[in-house]
Amino acid sequence: MSALANHAFAKMNGIGNEIVVVDMRDAASPVTPDDARAVASAEGGVPYDQLMVLQKPRLEGTEAFIRIYNNDGSEAGACGNGMRCVVRRIFEKTGQTTATFETRAGLLNCWQGPAPDLYTVDMGRPKFGWQDIPLAEEFRDTRYIELQIGPIDNPILHSPSAVSMGNPHAIFWVDDVNAYDLGRFGPLLENHPIFPERANITLAHIVDRDHITIRTWERGAGLTKACGSAACATAVAAARLKRANRNVEITLPGGKLGIEWRERDDHVLMTGTATFEYEGTFDPALFAPVT
Numbered sequence: 565m566s567a568l569a570n571h572a573f574a575k576m577n578g579i580g581n582e583i584v585v586v587d588m589r590d591a592a593s594p595v596t597p598d599d600a601r602a603v604a605s606a607e608g609g610v611p612y613d614q615l616m617v618l619q620k621p622r623l624e625g626t627e628a629f630i631r632i633y634n635n636d637g638s639e640a641g642a643c644g645n646g647m648r649c650v651v652r653r654i655f656e657k658t659g660q661t662t663a664t665f666e667t668r669a670g671l672l673n674c675w676q677g678p679a680p681d682l683y684t685v686d687m688g689r690p691k692f693g694w695q696d697i698p699l700a701e702e703f704r705d706t707r708y709i710e711l712q713i714g715p716i717d718n719p720i721l722h723s724p725s726a727v728s729m730g731n732p733h734a735i736f737w738v739d740d741v742n743a744y745d746l747g748r749f750g751p752l753l754e755n756h757p758i759f760p761e762r763a764n765i766t767l768a769h770i771v772d773r774d775h776i777t778i779r780t781w782e783r784g785a786g787l788t789k790a791c792g793s794a795a796c797a798t799a800v801a802a803a804r805l806k807r808a809n810r811n812v813e814i815t816l817p818g819g820k821l822g823i824e825w826r827e828r829d830d831h832v833l834m835t836g837t838a839t840f841e842y843e844g845t846f847d848p849a850l851f852a853p854v855t
């Protein structure tokens with residue numbers, strides 16, 4: 565029987581990014597990719613973009629080791645919107661206003677503020693090396709990589725920036741993020757051989773040096789209303805190209821995020837809201853083997 569059967573969950577969202585939070589710090593057995601897929605897609609399940617599973621802390625000074633599942637059952641190293649939901653949940657239960665969590669991408673410091681309904685996650689340092697993102701072949705300069713779709717002499721999308729924010733991102737710079745069928749191009753680009761671990765695909769329009777608009781096709785989850793790590797990746801990529809300031813507001817289909825790429829330590833801070841929707845317990849029937 566799945567460790568999730570009869571277990572409590574909270575359905576939340578981070579500016580429209582659908583998040584389920586499960587606190588499994590007291591559970592002996594782990595959540596499996598099959599469990600994660602069942603929650604997202606079985607009849608009576610709880611559809612989500614990311615499932616945030618809190619496991620027992622592995623390191624002193626951390627609240628939990630967090631495993632992040634996409635709705636296709638794959639695991640991600642980072643999820644900015646999901647982290648704000650976890651943080652809100654924990655802070656409301658404990659009264660804390662700061663906490664440190666461990667994810668596969670490393671340690672994340674989080675705090676409430678700068679206003680009571682806002683949560684900030686220090687998403688760590690971006691990585692730009694082709695092996696770190698990772699890309700399948702060497703690119704000395706990942707501010708623009710050679711990748712295009714459409715006719716060779718008149719590509720529809722081309723020359724994205726590539727960044728790792730604990731997960732791989734490609735950002736295509738466009739004039740209008742709504743002018744492209746991202747539902748069609750997203751899966752082609754996510755699974756392009758240049759991305760050996762697949763990639764999150766973002767369309768970004770730089771409005772001015774302080775404002776950027778994006779839409780994202782998420783690796784393992786598809787079209788979402790918001791992707792926090794994509795907002796961070798876009799902000800640092802735009803600053804690297806000297807087309808935006810290091811402190812920008814990113815508008816996503818589900819809302820806005822403040823992103824600061826801090827000069828003094830190279831860390832990326834993401835600030836935004838987290839919304840609680842409802843809570844419940846998982847029906848064991850969700851995890852029953854199909855006969």
Ligand SMILES: N[C@@H](CCC[C@H](N)C(=O)O)C(=O)O
Nearest residue numbers: 640643644645731791792793
């Ligand atoms: N929604 C997230 C990113 C989720 C992970 C992503 N789909 C991946 O597999 O890398 C966010 O808010 O950052």
